[in-house]
Amino acid sequence: MTPGETAIARCDLFRHPPYSEEASALTRRFLTSAHKAALETLAGWMQAANMAVRLDAAGTLIGRYEGTGPRTLLIGSHIDSVRDAGAYDGALGVMLGLGVVEELARQGKRLPFAIEILAFGDEEGSRFHASMTGSRFISGTLKDDPTSLTDEDGVTMEEALRGFGLHPTGLRTAPHREDVFLYLEPHIEQGPVLEAENLPVGIVTGIAAQTRLAVTLSGMANHAGTTPMHLRKDALAAAAEAVLLLERIAAQAGIVGTVGAISARPGMGNVIPGECVFAVDLRAPSAEARDAAERAFRTGLAEICARRGIGQETTTVQQLAPCLCDGAAQTLLAEAIAAQGQRSFRLASGAGHDAMSMAALCPVAMLFIRCRAGISHNPAEHVEAADVDVAARVMLAFVEKLAGTAEL
Ligand SMILES: [Zn+2]
Known part of the structure; x- marks a missing residue:
């Protein structure tokens, strides 16, 4: 299978129980058994790619692939979904990040920086009406304690965290991450612009x-x-x-x-x-x-x-506030896209993403992948393997270009 086919197959596997709360639709909300099952399987894939795996206090699964230097590149997106969701919103970004490390591990290659793959558990806010809990926690912008929020069944986030083996007080102290120099989030576009431009991927200039x-x-x-x-x-x-x-x-x-x-x-x-x-x-x-x-x-x-x-x-x-993507990272992404023989194209994101909160921690970059008719938050969400292949190659080239830049 190509890297794109592998990423898609993994997202498709996660459509169904135990990775979905429902048999007939994809629903994977924060701290549910479906979320737990997804993290267990993801953790296995990460370990197989020589990554050290940990779960942070906000339920974000982090796989770390060591580098030769002290700094860290974060690549991630969210693994939770809305109700009756599509398979690729969020999950595809996680699988693409994982694919980059798998390729490096296959080549036995270490970069001058570590790579951490993040799978955020709560971007959509579909369970507790607090969104981006995972990325707000890591970036130190989780201002109000969300643990007393309840879901529709009256379960508090505190109870749900405990059920996940996490301690609610852990959310009070944000991690200190001075090693992080960039956060890259690959994500489906969730809009029709790339399709209209006839392009597989696009560079995000910022979030509206x-x-x-x-x-x-x-x-x-x-x-x-x-x-x-x-x-x-x-x-x-x-x-x-x-x-x-x-x-x-x-x-x-x-x-x-x-x-x-x-x-x-x-x-x-x-x-x-x-x-x-x-x-x-x-x-x-x-x-x-x-x-x-x-x-x-x-x-x-x-x-x-x-x-x-x-x-x-x-x-x-x-x-x-608007979130601007890092200019130097956009330039590197453009070079990585051109190196795949594709036209580099920039567009703004109208939808919110974890990158918005991560911007409080470090510079951020986003790569959009074309999705059919711009449809998302819908089971009809669809991506083409050829497009995801381009995204996988662009990300690998981007990471290798980063490794070659002088600042590191
Ligand atoms: Zn998303």
Whole structure:
């Protein structure tokens, strides 16, 4: 089998029990028996490739392949999934990292730095509604103690950690990692850009800055038959204008803006909506572009509401800084891609990844792999073995180029 076929076969093996909580779908949530089974099998593969394996306090499996010098390159992604997931989101990055070390071990080759392969257990946040627990722990950015969070069955993270053989107090002390010089995350693109460009892989320039807003519009509920149009205060009609305003602002700025959830009250066919609540998601490569769009939206929304006699309250639910990928690593990735006879292409990531939190620890780099129709978080998620082969060769070339750079 080629390296790409091996990585895909491993992801496909992990589709089913005991690596999935469900027989008919792939669901592998943090600290479940499916997560444990996946780590046991991964640990076996890591050991077979001459790696020393350990589990950290946040349930991240770490396989270490020693080098000849003191510094460490991290390669990783997440091994947990959403419910009814695809097989490659997260897992493929772990398998590709493992494949790089397997090839080095097969050649009996040691580099001037150690390589650690990380399999994060909680990127998706599909069990406890706290995401990126593993990468936030390693990078020292796990600010609030998550151990009292409960899953839908009332099990606390503390109980789940204990069931995994971990001690919850371990999460209080972040590891000191001064040896780490770079984190590389290979990941499926989860978007349609590489497919449109007809390219197997792409270099990620950064992860988008994101703002989420909650908007509540207050009008007046009234009889749909007796209230003339000019005497209405229709909160949903105002929201409709606001949705189109956001779409226009984002398109003009070349960024993305979405209203993905909206509800109207009282929600009856013969009553004018008196209240409307909707969620705004704005993402842009830079905080400046995102903030300018947010300002334009807030100004336009105020104008819509004033004109319609509607009250409004807009609150910021979440604001994430953009994460920029390391420039030197992008250049090395471009060389590694060109060496495989491929066109090097750069793109921004609209989705969040562990690399965002790892950026607090060290420079980060990401390599995207084309996925069919850009579909992810869906059993239909698909990657081509030929594309994964390119990614595997690029990663190996990248690691060897890193070994040849003077700074190390
Ligand atoms: Zn992912």
